Amino acid sequence: MSVMEAGTPAAGIRGAAATSAETAARETLLSVENITLSFGGVHAIRNVSFEIAKGEIRAIIGPNGAGKTSMLNVINGFYHPQEGLISFRGQERRRMKPYEAANQGIARTFQNVALFRGMTTLDNIMAGRTLKMHRGFFWQCLHWGPALKEEVEHRHKVEEIIDFLEIQAIRKTPVGRLPYGLQKRVELARALAMEPDLLLLDEPMAGMNLEEKEDMSRFILDVNQQLGTTIALIEHDIGVVMDLSDRVVVLDHGEKIADGMPADVQANKAVIEAYLGVEH
Amino acid sequence: MFYREAGQFKTTYEADQAIFPILQDRMGIAVIMVLALVIPLFATDFVLASIMIPFLIFALATVGLNVLTGYAGQLSLGTGAFMGVGAYACYKLTTIFPDMNIVVMVLLSGIFSAGIGIVFGLPSLRIKGLYLAVTTLAAQFFLEWCFIRIPWLYNYNNSGAIEVPERTGFGGMVLAGPASPPITRYYVVLAIVVAITFLVKNVIRGRIGRTWMMIRDMDIAAELMGVRPLFAKLSAFAVSSYICGVAGAMLVFFWLGAAEPSSFSITVSFQILFMAILGGLGSLIGCFYGAAFIWILPVLLRTLLPSMGLDIASETVEHVSRMVIGALIIFFLIVEPHGLARLWQIGKEKLRVWPFPYA
Known part of the structure; x- marks a missing residue:
């Protein structure tokens, strides 16, 4: 799987008009309805609803403390909202544990690198395959026969991802020794290993x-286009968000203040006020 | 110069994932195994019974603790007690089935300590780090109390200690008891230690070992990758306690010959913990370095100091060896907090690129 074949520059590839028609027709992968999450008296998220269509890149933006990361934590089962419904692949979801969310096909990277x-x-990348490996304790002890076969099978998959993200050279390096930019890339690789x-x-x-950002943007687009993975993205760099995403949700103080095409959101008055403040 | 992997190309992932992917390592381990098999034939009973057998048993106990603390990241101070469970379980088993092979009994007795380990591992689902260490400390004191207060465990004898009866196996060989020759016991211990270490290595480099390390390094991310903390932590407790239990049973049946509750006191737990820390947490070879350092070095000092021709009292020898060991422990932990195994690894990395400082 060579990245060069699809090595298209990040910006300009997605005509906003074309993708909007596309995404409207797509089925919904995940929808959150009227989610409210509070910790004691602090309301982290208030009555937020949006949906993520299959195959799109959906950005969630907002000022610090807007509730973006809380929203991700709700989606992958770390936080349990007091109110609201989440449905994933059309199936309504009850209170669930993070590993159940992982089992259903939700992977995640963290704001502050959370590698092993x-x-x-x-x-680390093999760790991402944990859910796909099933050989029991007995075979694991022997590390032979079916267990070895399984291990090698998954190694092949992992090597594909290593090629895809161009991290062959650091395969055997402990991640603690890697520079920050590469750590972020390994984290993406680990999430991708979960397919x-x-x-x-x-x-x-x-x-x-800037250079690392361009690389990462290219990888995100490649993942989206080549592997067909739906992506929900939190990002502060507005330039990146506008270029990458199909649709944008804007949160502020736990409430949704805008939702739509990047260009529309950029022009939205409430968004500008949330970011720049209001004149009094 | 000689330790260089140039020209050793791997064409399969199987070869790349082998335990010893480098030829020199394979040769080294082969030499060590041959020495381990041949040297006892020429060694005195003292060397076998006071150095080699306890060294191997402590190394195995350290492997057990390392699975839990080094790989799964759950700090434990109950190693001594889990070893005791294995010893007492083996004693009861061999009382009930006197004709069964004692090696089988030793291996089975680990299952009992695995069960106990799971029970005392349950708090790890809620608490971490030093707080967990305190709950395993509770296991240590509670189990020690059991060894004293439950007479059934030592067959109601008056001394309160367990005495190893004579046990045979493998076609009438005397394997345990006062009449068993040290060399037989040595080979039995060696076989068990090598086999278990090999199996542990396999578990660690596979899926289960990775889930342990995931929990150790970043439990939140591990959960998001589909690891269930309940399974990961309790399986680590089970495997670790099994190994410690087997080590404990061997300690009594193949080395001490008799044991009382104080043989499994907190001192033993700390001794094993120091072996694990000094050898290197999260390394199997480190277990052997740690056990060698803390067990063999004092014995060597105690025998070598008088043989140098100095006229010193035996207490002084004991004191000097303690001071030397203490100073060396501090020295090595300052040089490399990650233990002797890390020093070994750094040394190998340097050798690979020698005479250049960097690759």
């Missing part, structure tokens, strides 16, 4: 320089 620091890049239907990216470009 004591393990190598390869092991998710929905990929949640929490600030994949935070703290990166």
Whole structure:
């Protein structure tokens, strides 16, 4: 799987008009309805609804403390909202544990890198295959026959991802030794190893320089286009958000203040006020 | 110079994932295995019974603790007690089935300590780190109390200690008891330790071992990748306690010959923990380094110091060896907090690129 074949530059590839018609026709992968989440007296999310269509890149933006990460935590089962409904692939979801969400095909990266620091890049990505491996304790002890076959099978998959994200050189390096930008990339690789239907990216470009951001943007587009993965993206770099995403949700103080095409959202008065403040 | 992997190309993932992917490592381990098999033929009973057998048993107990603390990240101070469970279980088993092979009994007795380990591992689902250490400390004291207060465990004898009866196996060989020759016991212990270490290595490099390390390194992310903390933590407790139980049973049946509750006191737990820390948490070879350092070095010092011709009292020898060991522990932990195994690894990395400082 070569990235070069599809190596299209990040910006300009997605005509806004074309994708809008496309996404409107697409089926909904995940929908959240009237979600309310509070911790004691603090309302992190208030009555927010939106949906994510299959195959799109959906950005969630907003000022700090707007409830974006809380929203992701609700989607992958870390937080349990007091009110509201979540349905994934048309199935309404009850209170669930994170590993159940993982089992259903939701993967995630974190704002502050959450890699397994004591393990190598390869092991970190193999860790993403955990749910797909089933050999029991007996065979694991022997590491032979079916267990070895399974291990090698998944190694092939993992190597495909390593090729895809161009991290061959750091395969055997413990991730703790890697520079930050590469750690972020390994984290993406680990999430991809789960072969998710929905990929949640929490600030994949935070703290990166321009070049690293361009690389990461290209990878996100490649994942979306080549693998067909639906992506929900939290990002502060508005330029990146406008270029990458099909649709944007804007949160502020736990409430949804805008939802729509990037260009529309950019022009929205409430959004501008939330970001720049209101004149009094 | 000689430790270089240039020219060793791997064409399959199987070869790449082997335990010893580098030829020199394979040769090294083969030499060590041959030495381990041949040297005892020439060694004295003292070397076998006071150095080699306890070294191997402690190394195995350290492997057990390392599974839990080094790989799964759950700090435990109950190692001694889990070893005791194995020893007492083996004693009861061999009392009930006196004709069964003692090696089988030793291996079965680990299952009992695995069960106990799971019970005392339950708090780990709620608490972490030092707080968990305190609950395993409770296991230590409670089980020690059981060994004293439940006479059934030591067959109601007056001394309150367990005495190893003579046990045979493998066609009439005397394997345990006062009449068993140290060399037989050594080979039995060696076989069990090597086999279990090999199996543990396999588990660690597969799916289950990865889930343990995922829980250790970042439990939140692990859960999001589909690891169920309940299974991961309790399986680590079970495997770890099984190994410690087997080590405990071997400690009594193949080394001490008799044991009382204080043989499994908190001192043993700490001794094993120090072996694991000094050897290197999260490393199997480190277990052997740690056990060698803490067990063999003092014995060597105690025998070598008088043989140098110095006229010193035996207490002084004991004191000096304790001071030397203490100083060395501090020295090594300052040089490399990740233990002797990390030093070994760094040394190998340097050798690979020698004479250049970097690759």
